[in-house]
Amino acid sequence: MAHHGEHHYNLDQRFDFTASIKKSILTVLVIGAIILGIGIVLAMTGGHHEEGAAAGEHAFHWYERLYASLWVNNVFFTGIAIIGVFFFAIQFAAQAGWSAPILRVMLSLGNWLPIAGVLMIATFFVANHDLFHWTHAYLFDQNDPHYDKIIDGKGAFFYWPMEKGTFPLFYIARMVLFFGFWVFFFNKFKQISAQEDQLGGSSHWYKMRSWSAYFLVFFAVSSSVSAWDWVMSIDTHWFSTLFGWYVFASWFVSGLSAITLIVLFLKGKGYLEMVNENHVHDLGKFVFGFSIFWTYLWFSQFLLIYYANIPEETVYFIERLSSDVYSPFIFVNLGLNFFLPFFVLMTRDSKRHGVFLKLVCTILLVGHWIDFTLMVQPGTLGHNGGLGLLEVGMFLVYGSLVAYVVLGALAKKNLIAKNHPMLEESYNHHI
Amino acid sequence: MERDTHFILGVYDDEDVLLHAVEKVRGSGVKIHEVYSPYPVHGLEHVLGYKRSKLPIAAFLFGMLGTSLALTMQFYMMKFDWPMIIGGKDYAAFPDFIPVSFEMTVLLAAFGMVGVFLITSNLKPWAQPRIFDLRSTDDKHILAIDLANNSSLELEKIKEILTDSGATEVNKKSFD
Numbered sequence: 251m252a253h254h255g256e257h258h259y260n261l262d263q264r265f266d267f268t269a270s271i272k273k274s275i276l277t278v279l280v281i282g283a284i285i286l287g288i289g290i291v292l293a294m295t296g297g298h299h300e301e302g303a304a305a306g307e308h309a310f311h312w313y314e315r316l317y318a319s320l321w322v323n324n325v326f327f328t329g330i331a332i333i334g335v336f337f338f339a340i341q342f343a344a345q346a347g348w349s350a351p352i353l354r355v356m357l358s359l360g361n362w363l364p365i366a367g368v369l370m371i372a373t374f375f376v377a378n379h380d381l382f383h384w385t386h387a388y389l390f391d392q393n394d395p396h397y398d399k400i401i402d403g404k405g406a407f408f409y410w411p412m413e414k415g416t417f418p419l420f421y422i423a424r425m426v427l428f429f430g431f432w433v434f435f436f437n438k439f440k441q442i443s444a445q446e447d448q449l450g451g452s453s454h455w456y457k458m459r460s461w462s463a464y465f466l467v468f469f470a471v472s473s474s475v476s477a478w479d480w481v482m483s484i485d486t487h488w489f490s491t492l493f494g495w496y497v498f499a500s501w502f503v504s505g506l507s508a509i510t511l512i513v514l515f516l517k518g519k520g521y522l523e524m525v526n527e528n529h530v531h532d533l534g535k536f537v538f539g540f541s542i543f544w545t546y547l548w549f550s551q552f553l554l555i556y557y558a559n560i561p562e563e564t565v566y567f568i569e570r571l572s573s574d575v576y577s578p579f580i581f582v583n584l585g586l587n588f589f590l591p592f593f594v595l596m597t598r599d600s601k602r603h604g605v606f607l608k609l610v611c612t613i614l615l616v617g618h619w620i621d622f623t624l625m626v627q628p629g630t631l632g633h634n635g636g637l638g639l640l641e642v643g644m645f646l647v648y649g650s651l652v653a654y655v656v657l658g659a660l661a662k663k664n665l666i667a668k669n670h671p672m673l674e675e676s677y678n679h680h681i
Numbered sequence: 682m683e684r685d686t687h688f689i690l691g692v693y694d695d696e697d698v699l700l701h702a703v704e705k706v707r708g709s710g711v712k713i714h715e716v717y718s719p720y721p722v723h724g725l726e727h728v729l730g731y732k733r734s735k736l737p738i739a740a741f742l743f744g745m746l747g748t749s750l751a752l753t754m755q756f757y758m759m760k761f762d763w764p765m766i767i768g769g770k771d772y773a774a775f776p777d778f779i780p781v782s783f784e785m786t787v788l789l790a791a792f793g794m795v796g797v798f799l800i801t802s803n804l805k806p807w808a809q810p811r812i813f814d815l816r817s818t819d820d821k822h823i824l825a826i827d828l829a830n831n832s833s834l835e836l837e838k839i840k841e842i843l844t845d846s847g848a849t850e851v852n853k854k855s856f857d
Contacts, residue, residue, distance in 0.1 A: 356811075553776055553777075559768055597737070640730075680723070680724070
């Protein structure tokens with residue numbers, strides 16, 4: 251708008267995490283837990299066991315499905331949490347002004363990170379052999395009939411400086427290091443932002459920009475390596491050089507969808523009144539654009555492997571496309587994560603009006619969760635995978651816990667960084 | 682199309698003054714022919730009351746045309762015209778077609794959009810643009826009012842409205 255009128259917004263507004271919101275989140279949690287419980291019982295009594303044993307594979311246990319489901323949600327929600335911090339840092343590195351009122355929303359996602367780190371490490375030690383083939387010691391023993399030369403060659407990446415097949419020190423150290431630094435940067439951002447509220451001035455902004463730059467350098471490396479560690483190493487023989495970006499793109503779209511949904515939720519409750527359709531439009535463009543970016547990476551990975559037709563590479567897609575369990579989900583994945591956002595969010599109006607965005611972002615969260623399920627399940631569960639009550643229940647449990655933690659943290663601080671030097675710019679944001 | 686020939690021009694130094702002037706002039710019932718400015722003025726099309734361009738629709742349709750043409754072309758070539766086995770794939774191997782289809786989509790969307798823009802903006806090579814005031818290519822904003830469209834208003838009244846709105850000069854301009 252051309253008119254730069256005076257703006258009188260309540261900058262001390264604070265999100266009221268009311269009992270009714272808590273109640274609805276807890277209701278979803280309970281429903282999720284019940285579905286999860288039923289799913290576990292069904293998995294325990296399900297009749298997949300004989301099949302696996304007959305095929306000469308190791309016998310399938312119901313709890314493997316539980317572990318795989320835990321792992322999918324660990325990785326997925328860790329991604330959403332770290333993308334909140336990442337997108338926050340991007341705003342400072344890019345010197346963006348439009349996003350000033352919603353910075354705290356982005357950062358709030360990071361509150362899940364400490365919990366995610368604990369869950370990730372705990373799940374790794376509990377699930378161990380059932381998730382990661384490379385944790386078996388016999389793979390590295392040259393005298394064992396199951397000795398695997400390829401995995402032995404990659405062993406140092408997990409076990410250095412320990413002996414291969416013992417304790418995966420390097421792997422665990424990376425996990426601890428990544429979560430440690432991510433939480434460190436998250437706390438740093440929170441701390442500087444809180445100081446800015448107290449003292450004002452532009453020096454905090456400059457400080458934040460420096461820390462954002464450090465974080466982004468660290469994140470550039472750690473996001474890729476964590477994708478290899480946590481997702482790609484499940485299919486230990488296989489590798490793809492762009493896998494790190496592919497996982498990052500999936501995380502980014504999910505994180506952007508989560509940010510957009512929280513912003514729209516807060517706006518619906520009457521907060522963030524300075525956030526108008528121009529800001530929503532920008533969020534919509536991010537979701538739209540990075541959905542295409544995800545598709546670009548998905549397809550780049552697929553096309554090269556398909557075209558080169560090298561057996562050790564194609565095995566990844568053969569496992570998925572020739573399976574009755576997973577092949578439908580490949581197309582569901584592309585439909586939900588590319589065709590739907592592409593055609594629905596193409597017009598300007600659909601990006602400016604909350605209804606479409608809410609719909610698309612919700613579907614994208616489910617879509618990218620399915621994407622992660624497709625990455626994890628075939629390598630861990632083989633033909634015993636799929637999307638059943640167990641998976642759905644686990645998703646609801648994790649989702650409601652994340653929502654509870656994030657909204658709870660959001661309610662503790664002011665919703666808006668009231669001394670951010672670019673607030674005025676963002677009031678006048680117009681596209 | 683008969684082109685109107687008599688115009689009255691308001692000359693403005695400042696874009697903020699111009700934006701308010703456009704609102705004032707429109708508010709007093711004068712119909713504005715067009716505003717010429719040396720650079721894009723943010724919010725100008727909004728105060729002028731212009732409707733949103735329909736160019737994105739043209740882009741989408743041309744893009745779809747590109748996709749269909751590319752797919753048809755490749756399918757026809759690879760399946761019927763000159764079937765070849767490449768990399769052990771089917772003749773019509775759909776994933777192979779996607780990069781070319783993507784490029785054709787972008788190409789035709791871009792060409793189509795530029796073409797439609799040139800046509801709707803009357804930017805044909807032999808078009809003779811009417812220069813209202815040469816300084817609109819330098820440092821002045823020119824607000825042009827078509828007298829034929831404002832026959833209900835006195836000439837002096839329009840001049841007064843322009844001067845009141847902050848115009849540094851008010852000129853008359855006629856074309857042959």
